[in-house]
Amino acid sequence: MREVLDRVVAPFAVDRRVLALAGARMADGIGNSFLIIVIPLYVTSGVVSGTAFGLGESMIIGLILSLFGFLNSSVQPFTGRLSDRVGKRKPFILIGLAGLATTNIAYVFAETYVSLLVIRGLQGVSVAFIIPASIALVNELATTGDRGGNMGVYNTFRLIGFGAGPVVAGAVVSRGPYPLPSGVTLNGFDAAFWIATITATISYGMVTVLVSDPESTVANAGADLSIPIRDRAGPNALDPVFTLGLASLFMATAIALFATIQPQVNARLEQGATWFGLQFAAFIIAQVALQTPIGRACDRYGRRPFIVTGMALLIPTTLVQGFVLSSELMFLARLSQGIAAAMVFAPSLALAGDLAGAGESGSKLSVLTMAFGYGIALGPLSSGVLVSYGFRVPFVFGTCLAVLGTILVYTQIEETLETTSPVPVVGDD
Template sequence: MRGLLDRLVAPFAVDRRVLALAGARMADGIGNSFLIIVIPLYVTSGVVGGTAFGLGESLIIGLILSLFGFLNSSFQPLTGRLSDRMGRRKPFILVGLAGLALTNAAYVVAETYVSLLVIRGLQGVSVAFIIPSSVALVNELATSGDRGGNMGVYNTFRLIGFGAGPAVAGAVVSRGPYVLPGGMTVDGFDAAFYVATVAATTSYVMVTVLVSDPESTVANAGADLSIPILDRSGPNLLDPIFTLGLASFFMATAIALFATIQPEVNARLEQGATWFGLQFAGFIIAQVALQTPIGRACDRYGRRPFIVTGMVFLIPTTLVQGFIFSSPLMFLARLLQGVAAAMVFAPSLALAGDLAGEGESGSKLSVLTMAFGYGIAAGPLSSGLLVRFGFEVPFVFGSALAVLGAILVYTQVEETLEATASVPVVGSD
């Protein structure tokens, strides 16, 4: 199996363990993103009973889904720091995947709102074990010359899984019930939960067999794990990793504004759900296509130029969405917004990885992953609150955040690599 993986990894020019980890994250991403579609359908199906805390169905669905993101982001600094202390990444990833597999299976017997909240909350904690340890492991398996490319490959596979899950989840539910060999019948919801369970289990097996911690991680356990806000040694006011965390939060908030205002978007553009789905997918398409090449380019030309250019490009691509009246143009805007985000995400992780000392990757990189998670949660909430003041208001707000993020990165973050070639981008020195 390792020989086959070595042949597969050659075109990607990354450590085989990085590709294995990326494949594992793609598998669990498929299963986890399944639930984004399935849980709302399950709640509204009439199967779930018990107290709803006086909330309507839409609010309880929002609470169930948002609880995952809140707990996931909140626990990431803790699990990242703990993995640094222990000098181990793989055990944390396996604990998270095992928790994810068990909780996916638990949905089969969940029939109350309370049980759904508990299960989804436990899933958020489980994924908090996976994300910082996985990103830290990718960082430690890379070098300064290929860190961006490794981060790009990892994020590309993860996004493929995240994008593929929702595309088939509804079909799995609607085509049920299924008759299994032996005459056993499984309804569409249970089938979806089983698919998610199998996906997480597959990831667990892949990590167990194909992934290992580098020796340097164990040797450097227990390094300085503090996360400063102010720059302790450089010429700037703010610590660069903290600054990148703020920029990641602003970026994630801006890109997530679109998610919860589907009725307003469809009414304004006089379109149906199909167009909205394409527009939503446009962002992911750009990410999948560009994460790896941009990651490799930032290994050659430097991290900072791409991050600054991406944050600047995020300003108009976010703002214009509030003033568009055409479905194809909205798709184009979302696609270009994905280009902007792709220019920020992998280079930011690579730059933070360059700055993280030996044994600090879990703590340092969790700042960015946590901030991004909070932004993804804050974006839908912001647009839901602001859209009542006018359709364009959420996007004006998002573009203002992008302006602030661009200014912060330009003034507070220094380059960590010496460019081996020049490239004419905004913010290059």
């Protein structure tokens, strides 16, 4: 099995464990992204009963989707730091995948808003075990010269799964019910939840068989694993990892504004769930196409030029979504926003990885993943509140965050990679 994997890995120029982990995250990403589309439809279908706490449907959907992100992000620093102290990554990934598979199937039995909130919250905790350990493992299997490429390959496969889910999810729900050979009929929602469970189980099996911790991963209990806010050694006011965390928070919030307001988007553009799924996936399509080449390019030309340019591009690509009036233009806007995010994501992880010392990968990189998770949580919640003031308001809010993030990375981030052929950024001397 490992010999076959080695032959598959060769064209990607990464450690086989990175590719195996990327494939596993692709599998669980399919199931997890299913739920982003399915849960809003489930809430508005009439299947769910009970009190809505006096809130409208958009707000309830925002709470359910956001709770995942808030708990996920809040727990990540602890799991990341714990994996540093223990000196192992794989057990944390397996614990998270087991929890994800269990909670996915629990949706089949959920019939109230409270049960949906509890299940989604438990999923957030489960994924908090997976993300910091996975990113730390990729970081430790890479070197300074190929860290961006490894991060790019990992994110590409993970995002293939995350992007494929929304496209398929709407079709799975709408084409139900499904008669089974046993005589039982499976409705579209239950079919989606079962698919999510199966993909998480496949991911668990892949990590168990194909992934192992590198020998160099050691516990570092005596180290100071805190993340400073001020720059202790450099010329800037803010610590670079903390700054990248803020930029990731703002970027993720702008990206995630779209998810909660599916009913409003569909009504404004006079489209159905399939078009919305394609628009949601357009962001992922751009990242899948660009993560690996951008990651490898930042290994050659430096991290900072890509991060600054990507944040600047996020400004117009977020704003335009509040003004387009056709499904095709919204698809192009989301695609362009994905290009912007692709220029930021892998180079940011690579830069933070460059700054992480021995035994610090989980703690340092969890700052970025935690911040991104908070943004994914704040985005839906923000748009759920702001859309009542007008369709454009959430996107104007996201644009303001993108402007602030651009200013921060331009003024507070220094290059960590020595390069011979730097790529200039507009405005640099």
